[in-house]
Amino acid sequence: MSRNLFLWMLWGGLTLVGASIVFAKLYIGGDRTILLPGQTAGAHHQLEIACETCHTSKPFASQAKIRKDINKTCQTCHKDELKAADDSHPKKKFTNPRMASYWEKIDGRFCTSCHAEHQPEITGPMMLTLQGDYCVACHSQGEQDIRKDRESHADLTFDTCASSGCHNYHDNRAIYEDFLVKHAGEPWLSAKPVIAVATLQPVPRATDAAEIASYIASVDAPRTNTEISQDWAASAHAAADVTCTSCHAPEEDIWIDAPGQDVCADCHKGAKKSFSLGRHGMRGHAKISKPRDVEKELKKLGWKTPPAGVVAGLEVYLNEPAQPSAMTTDEARVALLAESHGQGMTCVSCHAPHKEDPQNTAITGCLSCHGDDHSRSYENSPHFAAWQAELAGDAPAGSGVTCATCHLPQTERKGAAVTNHNQNDTLRPNEKMIRPVCMNCHGLEFAIDALADPALISNNFSGQPIRHVESIDWAIKRVEPPEQGANQ
Amino acid sequence: MTKLAKKIKAAMLCGAMAMPAATASAEMAYQDVSDLLHLVMSSDRTVYTRMIVNRLAVKEKVITASEHFEDDKALVLPAQMFRFGAEMVAEETDAFSYSLLSLWPINKQNAPSTDLEKEGLQYIADNPGENFYGEEELGGVTYFTAFYADVAVAEACTSCHNKHKDSPKTDFEGGDVMGGVVIRIPMDG
Numbered sequence: 001m002s003r004n005l006f007l008w009m010l011w012g013g014l015t016l017v018g019a020s021i022v023f024a025k026l027y028i029g030g031d032r033t034i035l036l037p038g039q040t041a042g043a044h045h046q047l048e049i050a051c052e053t054c055h056t057s058k059p060f061a062s063q064a065k066i067r068k069d070i071n072k073t074c075q076t077c078h079k080d081e082l083k084a085a086d087d088s089h090p091k092k093k094f095t096n097p098r099m100a101s102y103w104e105k106i107d108g109r110f111c112t113s114c115h116a117e118h119q120p121e122i123t124g125p126m127m128l129t130l131q132g133d134y135c136v137a138c139h140s141q142g143e144q145d146i147r148k149d150r151e152s153h154a155d156l157t158f159d160t161c162a163s164s165g166c167h168n169y170h171d172n173r174a175i176y177e178d179f180l181v182k183h184a185g186e187p188w189l190s191a192k193p194v195i196a197v198a199t200l201q202p203v204p205r206a207t208d209a210a211e212i213a214s215y216i217a218s219v220d221a222p223r224t225n226t227e228i229s230q231d232w233a234a235s236a237h238a239a240a241d242v243t244c245t246s247c248h249a250p251e252e253d254i255w256i257d258a259p260g261q262d263v264c265a266d267c268h269k270g271a272k273k274s275f276s277l278g279r280h281g282m283r284g285h286a287k288i289s290k291p292r293d294v295e296k297e298l299k300k301l302g303w304k305t306p307p308a309g310v311v312a313g314l315e316v317y318l319n320e321p322a323q324p325s326a327m328t329t330d331e332a333r334v335a336l337l338a339e340s341h342g343q344g345m346t347c348v349s350c351h352a353p354h355k356e357d358p359q360n361t362a363i364t365g366c367l368s369c370h371g372d373d374h375s376r377s378y379e380n381s382p383h384f385a386a387w388q389a390e391l392a393g394d395a396p397a398g399s400g401v402t403c404a405t406c407h408l409p410q411t412e413r414k415g416a417a418v419t420n421h422n423q424n425d426t427l428r429p430n431e432k433m434i435r436p437v438c439m440n441c442h443g444l445e446f447a448i449d450a451l452a453d454p455a456l457i458s459n460n461f462s463g464q465p466i467r468h469v470e471s472i473d474w475a476i477k478r479v480e481p482p483e484q485g486a487n488q
Numbered sequence: 489m490t491k492l493a494k495k496i497k498a499a500m501l502c503g504a505m506a507m508p509a510a511t512a513s514a515e516m517a518y519q520d521v522s523d524l525l526h527l528v529m530s531s532d533r534t535v536y537t538r539m540i541v542n543r544l545a546v547k548e549k550v551i552t553a554s555e556h557f558e559d560d561k562a563l564v565l566p567a568q569m570f571r572f573g574a575e576m577v578a579e580e581t582d583a584f585s586y587s588l589l590s591l592w593p594i595n596k597q598n599a600p601s602t603d604l605e606k607e608g609l610q611y612i613a614d615n616p617g618e619n620f621y622g623e624e625e626l627g628g629v630t631y632f633t634a635f636y637a638d639v640a641v642a643e644a645c646t647s648c649h650n651k652h653k654d655s656p657k658t659d660f661e662g663g664d665v666m667g668g669v670v671i672r673i674p675m676d677g
Contacts, residue, residue, distance in 0.1 A: 086558070092575040092578060092579065093575075095578050095585075096574075096578065096585050096587055097585055097626045097627060097629065097631060097672055097674075098587065098601055098602060098605065098626065098670070098672070100626035100627035101601065101602075101626075103627060143596050143599045143601075144596055144597070149596060176556070178555070178556055179556070179559065478653055479653060
């Protein structure tokens with residue numbers, strides 16, 4: 001055999017081997033991390049290897065079909081949030097054929113027009129992959145020219161539309177014109193700054209030692225660790241007759257020393273659901289795609305009855321990685337404390353399983369991992385001072401502000417306070433915090449100004465905002481007479 | 489009806505259904521389809537405007553009607569009721585689409601944007617009692633577009649629009665053409 005022929009055959013063979021490996025990884029199973037076209041943005045990096053969560057189309061589908069399918073998957077996680085936000089630019093506003101000329105500028109019918117994945121070099125905040133003048137595409141010409149429609153906007157530059165406290169593409173619940181007018185002139189701190197939902201009566205629990213002792217005596221609790229029994233007996237679980245076996249031996253009579261999150265989720269379904277929507281728990285979201293099954297993938301490719309030996313061999317060789325079930329601190333992309341390295345993120349990361357400790361769940365739990373400026377400044381902030389005053393009894397119940405007050409806000413449901421465990425719900429952008437949280441105690445103007453001041457956010461609101469956002473002033477100017485209020 | 493008569497009737501009905509369904513699928517002209525659609529739309533909206541908004545908000549004053557109906561715990565505005573219906577239709581089918589537009593819109597997005605829209609809205613404003621029909625191409629598809637005058641059917645219409653700070657026209661009177669319902673049906677081919 002000539003050398004030339006040999007080299008050709010070698011090159012052909014190697015190419016074939018390389019191509020089959022890539023093909024196998026793409027279409028049958030295996031670790032696809034090397035095939036990632038670009039780092040995923042924002043929180044999606046947590047499900048990076050579960051490609052089918054978003055990529056649901058069949059192989060070799062058309063571009064249009066792929067775009068349609070991918071945009072449908074956005075809804076799987078983000079639909080409820082957009083609905084609750086009273087989306088100002090929902091897809092349905094763009095589907096009417098009269099919007100055809102707008103489709104050519106920015107196709108608002110598709111999330112991916114503005115939020116494209118796998119392009120970290122052009123991804124900005126809110127996972128936006130458009131440059132900052134996207135509003136101009138539709139709101140700057142003819143009848144839609146906002147500089148003519150609003151005197152106040154005549155000299156504003158094209159990149160200031162989405163400034164904090166002015167306009168958001170999706171969620172304008174706290175900043176729409178009539179709302180600004182309705183809440184104009186409010187004092188920076190209300191006369192009775194209390195978080196109403198925090199004052200709701202909690203479920204009655206055993207509180208004094210005698211009650212606890214008698215409860216423990218009446219229940220068949222293991223006596224090996226009295227501290228745990230004491231803690232538990234004083235908790236709401238004891239008051240609700242959730243005993244040791246409820247969690248440690250949920251099925252049959254096998255005792256599990258450290259039950260997993262699923263045990264908590266058996267009863268606390270709401271918490272599990274909202275937890276799985278935020279960055280702490282999104283790896284537990286029900287709709288994340290499962291690892292691929294070799295036999296199913298082969299069937300999809302057209303091989304209806306692959307022999308069991310081939311399937312088993314491929315399974316072992318390709319070794320499809322499983323999506324990790326919980327987030328860990330070492331994978332985080334926000335500033336965390338070095339001491340917290342390697343810790344997981346499950347229910348018991350914040351909630352001590354036997355003891356009810358609001359100081360821990362609402363503050364210490366957070367600060368044991370989060371090491372950014374805002375977190376580190378919390379204990380020097382006026383909000384923390386208010387919390388300490390409330391604990392000491394010097395301030396009314398519900399006047400304290402913990403991490404959880406703002407980041408895991410509570411709402412009332414059937415007379416009880418229910419916590420939203422999605423810590424992202426009031427961020428992204430941070431105007432989402434104004435109505436459920438800030439306005440319990442503060443006026444709208446102050447809240448807008450404070451949230452627009454990055455230095456103030458960094459030092460955890462220890463001071464006054466340095467700049468004033470004029471949204472309310474401009475809205476008021478358009479109302480004649482001033483006391484008439486909104487458009488009715 | 490006697491048992492025998494019932495059996496005969498059933499046999500006749502089965503026979504009729506088995507025949508080629510010439511009676512069921514008569515071709516309807518685009519104009520007829522859109523006229524009938526408009527009839528339903530305008531009737532439903534007129535009922536809502538007169539019997540709910542006008543009666544409760546204007547006459548009885550027990551509730552207001554507001555664009556921000558959730559925050560204000562108020563009634564949905566007639567224009568919004570119309571639009572929500574159009575959006576729901578759009579989710580179910582693209583056999584037709586409709587919207588409410590005006591030469592004097594409160595929200596600039598409801599101003600006419602295509603050339604035919606401008607022509608149609610002007611026509612129905614200048615010729616009360618008449619409809620306007622035309623064809624236009626949008627996004628690569630040809631549409632049969634029909635314009636129907638949207639008339640002030642109750643005091644609720646004119647009183648609110650005349651008072652609204654964003655309304656370009658503040659002298660509407662009962663019975664005036666305030667805008668137009670625009671129905672589009674994609675034409676085959």
